[in-house]
Amino acid sequence: MNITSKDSLITSDEIANMFTSKFSEVDLSLFSASEQEAIGVEHFLVEPKCNQNLLGGAFDFEAFHSQKFFDVEDFSGAIEYDEIKADFNAVHSNLTWEAQEETPKLLEEMLQEAGDEVLDGKTRLPICEEFILDAKPADEVTILDHGSCKVSCVGNVGLGRYSPDFNERDSAAEMSNMSSASFPALESTRNQNSPVLDEMTVQELHEAFNSMFGRETKVTDKQWLKCHLLFGLQNQVELDNGLNLIKRGTTSYKIGGKTVCSSSCDSSGSATGSIDSVLVDKTVAVGWHVERKKFAGLDTLKTSSEDSKIDLCSLDGGDEALVTHKRLRKPPKRYIEESMEDKSRYCKRKNGDCEVVYKESREKLLSVRSRKRLYPKGFGAAPMVCQDKSFKGSCIQVPFGLPVEEGHTETDTSSWNSEDFKDDRLSSPNEEVDTEPRSARSQDDVCGDGFSTRSSTQKVSSHRKHHISWTSSEVMKLIEGVTSCGVGRWAEIKRLMFSSSSRRTPVDLKDKWRNLLRASYAQLQCKRKVKQGQKQVSNQVPESVLWRVRELSTTYPYQRERKFKVSCTDSSNFSASTNNILVPLST
DNA sequence: GTTAGGG
DNA sequence: CCCTAAC
Structure with missing residues (x-):
């Protein structure tokens, strides 16, 4: 069975657990939650017998992929970036990275669409991008994907606050500085030869490993330790930056028997809120945390979760896929x-x-x-x-x-x-x-004439007046009214022509007239281009009527409308049209 | 109270 | 269809 289709929701408790856990807990619990899914990751954490193959061999990437636990392409843009790649060659050979160029674009897109509220856009974003671009193939991708699943909603928030006009790389350095201030090693995540990690003793690396993953390791190979630490750092950075906004397919994770990531992005707002609140003030194992306080303001956020479930935002491939495009559901x-x-x-x-x-x-x-x-x-x-x-x-x-x-x-x-x-x-x-x-x-x-649009005794449950489409007879009456009274005298027209009708106010008449003018104008334009066009317009209002409207509009120029009316003087001899032209119209 | 015009 | 400024 396709796990993804099972249950697309994650309970807030689960989310909370995921986020409140320290890094180690998160990873472990997450990865070991389900036997099947855990396989790959478990291997990752298992000390390699052979450093050469430390990750690739153990990691059953394809298995993951085939189960659609993640979409490799999501991170494709990230690959091929730096030196670390070399270490994972063995793994990502199976992968296709055709979307490599897509990610930056996506990012940019997302950023542009992102809200105008900018919290620290300059400092956070670069990291985000850096790590998107730095994302590693196969093994790391997998794990990051898990990570990003956890963060997906955070990403929503985070990216939502990036400066729309942010310049991709401009502040990268700035970011780098900032992060490295808290944790120097971070800086070197892009560099396999990370000096900081290099300088660390095996023991120190062990400590770091321990604090990061929450478990001891007996591996004494510095390279291995570095790899993991670097990954851990990146994972954390991702977590902080929540760059999960990358376009991705349906992604689900099964944790403790429950699927946690959905493909739906509904109620992303809610999810964002709660996840964020959960995230706030959580300590990062390694001790660096990148401006997480930025979210402090959201601390008080609560979801409206009358539903204890939260949709995580995974992004479908559809048109509305991006969170930034996703329309939020109208609340009741x-x-x-x-x-x-x-x-x-x-x-x-x-x-x-x-x-x-x-x-x-x-x-x-x-x-x-x-x-x-x-x-x-x-x-x-x-x-x-x-x-x-x-x-x-x-x-x-x-x-x-x-x-x-x-x-x-x-x-x-x-x-x-x-x-x-x-x-x-x-x-x-x-x-x-x-x-x-x-x-x-x-x-x-x-309101006089006995047509009250709203009354307190009336059932006001709907604020908006129920839409009453204009009947052709009404339209005709309106035209008649305009013919006899002229444009703008809506009250009079109302009295004359719609006295019996309590449902049309003078304003309604005015609006309708305006619409008729537009329609007639549109009709003209469409007519010029394609003959087809008029069918749309005349769908509701007969062409003849529109013609009539146009005639009247020339007789009774309607301020603003007149200007485009004049501009479309083509067939009809407007100039000559004065009083003579307003004709027949059955009365 | 009406009208025009934006939403 | 709603709202509101302007008349």
């Missing part, structure tokens, strides 16, 4: 509303500033209500961290602006609720915190 509306409500209450209580809070909350809500805003471009548009000061850092925002407060959830419910935050159960009459916006809103209820 109700949840949003409740969250907003909570936020509002909290803010009210804290600040006593209803108006401000209202606007703010409303904005957030709006951002959820609007599809455009809901799905902006790219990943960065979904703020992970609640920067709202009113939250005092005590809450986080799950992907789409869902604030989750800590310790503030039980606040008084007596405070105001704007209509926007009301759902059915909230619109009880005894809520009388008549805030300004609310009172302003209530005008809707008495």
